[in-house]
Amino acid sequence: MTVYETDVPGVGRKFEYELDGDDRLVVLIHHDGKREVFRRPSADADGTKLFELSDKQAREFGTILEGAYFQPVDLDSVDVPLGESIIEWTDLPETSSLVGQTLREAEVRQQTGVSVIAIQRGERTIANPQPEFELEGGDILVTLGTRDEQQALNELISA
Amino acid sequence: MAGEVLLEVGIALTALAIGGTLAVRANQSVIPMYILVGILVGPNVPTHLGPIPLTLVESHEFIDVLAELGIVLLLFFLGLEFNIERLVDGWNQLVGIGSVDFVVNFGVGVVLGFVFGFSPIETLFFAGIVYISSSAVITKSLIERGWIANPESEAILGTLVFEDILIAVYLALLSAVALGGGGLETAAVSVGVAFAFLGGLTLLAFYGTQYVERLFAVDSDELFLLRVLGVTTLVGGAALALGVSEAVAAFFVGTAFSTTGHTNRIERVVSPARDLFAAIFFFSIGLTTDVTVIAEVVVLLAVAVVLTTLTKLTSGTVGGRLYGLNRRRSLRVGVGLVPRGEFSLVIAALATSVGTGALGSTIPAFAVGYVLVMSILGTVLMGYTDSVTAYAGGSPTD
Numbered sequence: 001m002t003v004y005e006t007d008v009p010g011v012g013r014k015f016e017y018e019l020d021g022d023d024r025l026v027v028l029i030h031h032d033g034k035r036e037v038f039r040r041p042s043a044d045a046d047g048t049k050l051f052e053l054s055d056k057q058a059r060e061f062g063t064i065l066e067g068a069y070f071q072p073v074d075l076d077s078v079d080v081p082l083g084e085s086i087i088e089w090t091d092l093p094e095t096s097s098l099v100g101q102t103l104r105e106a107e108v109r110q111q112t113g114v115s116v117i118a119i120q121r122g123e124r125t126i127a128n129p130q131p132e133f134e135l136e137g138g139d140i141l142v143t144l145g146t147r148d149e150q151q152a153l154n155e156l157i158s159a
Numbered sequence: 160m161a162g163e164v165l166l167e168v169g170i171a172l173t174a175l176a177i178g179g180t181l182a183v184r185a186n187q188s189v190i191p192m193y194i195l196v197g198i199l200v201g202p203n204v205p206t207h208l209g210p211i212p213l214t215l216v217e218s219h220e221f222i223d224v225l226a227e228l229g230i231v232l233l234l235f236f237l238g239l240e241f242n243i244e245r246l247v248d249g250w251n252q253l254v255g256i257g258s259v260d261f262v263v264n265f266g267v268g269v270v271l272g273f274v275f276g277f278s279p280i281e282t283l284f285f286a287g288i289v290y291i292s293s294s295a296v297i298t299k300s301l302i303e304r305g306w307i308a309n310p311e312s313e314a315i316l317g318t319l320v321f322e323d324i325l326i327a328v329y330l331a332l333l334s335a336v337a338l339g340g341g342g343l344e345t346a347a348v349s350v351g352v353a354f355a356f357l358g359g360l361t362l363l364a365f366y367g368t369q370y371v372e373r374l375f376a377v378d379s380d381e382l383f384l385l386r387v388l389g390v391t392t393l394v395g396g397a398a399l400a401l402g403v404s405e406a407v408a409a410f411f412v413g414t415a416f417s418t419t420g421h422t423n424r425i426e427r428v429v430s431p432a433r434d435l436f437a438a439i440f441f442f443s444i445g446l447t448t449d450v451t452v453i454a455e456v457v458v459l460l461a462v463a464v465v466l467t468t469l470t471k472l473t474s475g476t477v478g479g480r481l482y483g484l485n486r487r488r489s490l491r492v493g494v495g496l497v498p499r500g501e502f503s504l505v506i507a508a509l510a511t512s513v514g515t516g517a518l519g520s521t522i523p524a525f526a527v528g529y530v531l532v533m534s535i536l537g538t539v540l541m542g543y544t545d546s547v548t549a550y551a552g553g554s555p556t557d
Contacts, residue, residue, distance in 0.1 A: 008307065009240040009316060010298050026308035031426035038308035044485070047308025 088150045094137030096157050104131035112152035114145030164221050174200050175438050188296045190500045191531045193438050197445015222443050229440025230505055231395040232433035234406040237323050238413020256478035257321025263474035265290040267466055275459050281517045284510045288526050289467045291326050293500025294319050296534050300541050311488040314479050315495040327410045334404035337513045353403040364415035372419045380428050387429050444504050452524035460528045471497045494544045498537030503530050
């Protein structure tokens with residue numbers, strides 16, 4: 001990638017940004033901050049003006065291009081077939097009726113549909129807890145399930 | 160009295176505003192329109208349109224002062240954009256294209272001057288007027304046409320930079336000789352004074368960067384504007400008092416700023432003032448123009464328009480080839496350089512101030528007619544080049 005920078009007397013500065021091969025984006029920054037963006041598909045072709053932005057617009061648009069607001073994940077490398085399910089972290093309050101019950105007794109899976117994939121207790125994380133695991137107030141349940149299932153869990157806990 | 164002056168300035172500004180709006184509507188440069196507006200409301204013919212009296216602005220001492228500020232600021236900005244580093248970078252290519260441009264176009268001016276019976280000094284003025292392209296009109300057209308994104312714009316802008324340097328030297332020499340008046344000896348003395356003054360300014364500009372940097376470091380835009388205008392006008396005025404061109408002095412003040420960190424702020428804060436005073440300068444050129452004198456030089460005008468359009472086309476095309484552009488783009492370099500404007504008028508204003516022989520009336524009138532035609536012709540030609548090259552778009556590499 002090469003950027004060519006030239007002074008345009010009385011106007012501002014011109015930047016030429018190489019895309020693929022001869023294809024270039026030409027950005028003209030005026031002294032008053034206005035940006036004009038042209039595209040030149042090949043060395044022989046004339047530039048066509050794509051758009052024009054004010055200084056403020058250009059800065060905001062620039063951060064979008066930069067990915068400051070949103071960075072798309074490379075979908076090929078994400079290998080979590082969650083489908084419609086999401087993972088939620090739910091606090092178990094001291095007042096919940098589930099406190100003191102084992103996972104088997106609480107029948108979380110049967111009643112709500114979510115799978116308890118881990119329990120966070122203080123500093124510790126108990127991954128894949130067994131049916132005999134006894135719940136305590138202050139535990140954080142890490143559960144996998146659809147939005148509806150997660151909602152059902154919230155209702156069970158507060159019951 | 161103050162009321163009358165205020166009324167005249169009001170008429171001038173309003174007329175300029177209306178004229179400028181019309182020019183923009185018609186997709187034309189504002190410069191020729193400002194001149195036309197000046198001619199229309201000025202004391203010379205046409206004095207009335209049917210029953211409507213047109214001579215609205217009669218005495219224009221005050222407008223002359225504002226116009227003088229216009230010249231000073233035009234040249235100040237020329238100096239400001241004069242960047243030594245940029246010159247050194249592309250020097251080899253610039254010299255080729257700039258020399259061809261100078262030799263061909265200044266040359267045709269000299270030949271025409273002699274053919275039409277001007278004296279040597281008058282011929283020098285004349286050649287300068289037909290040689291120098293208009294940075295203002297051309298840069299604006301390049302942006303509007305979108306040529307600014309293409310390689311030919313660099314060749315065109317490069318040529319303009321070369322012309323700008325030459326014109327600074329040329330104005331310094333010419334004004335020293337013309338304002339000095341009289342024989343060879345006085346001319347030599349005034350050239351000496353001019354170059355001593357300008358030499359001093361150059362040294363100051365070169366070694367004084369840090370002082371300029373500090374002197375103009377002020378938070379308030381208002382005070383910044385006043386300091387820049389104050390210093391520039393003061394130096395310009397002092398130069399004029401010494402018999403040196405105020406325009407050239409302003410150019411050197413501009414160069415003193417070009418290496419400081421203030422350039423962007425000057426572009427932002429001072430250029431509105433330049434645009435205002437430059438508009439009044441073009442207007443005042445129109446005011447002093449007697450259309451009947453333009454009619455007297457119509458043959459010279461016609462010949463000059465045809466010949467100098469052809470020479471710019473030729474020199475630009477050759478220059479473009481030297482610059483390594485293909486045929487189509489080289490032709491565009493030629494077309495792009497056709498418009499003449501503000502600097503031709505600055506030279507004409509200098510000629511008017513000398514005020515003897517052809518310099519007093521014929522050459523200034525010629526310059527006005529010439530700029531009117533060339534600034535419009537040049538921008539129109541650029542439009543045609545667009546459609547011609549689009550039509551011939553099949554083989555853009557030719």
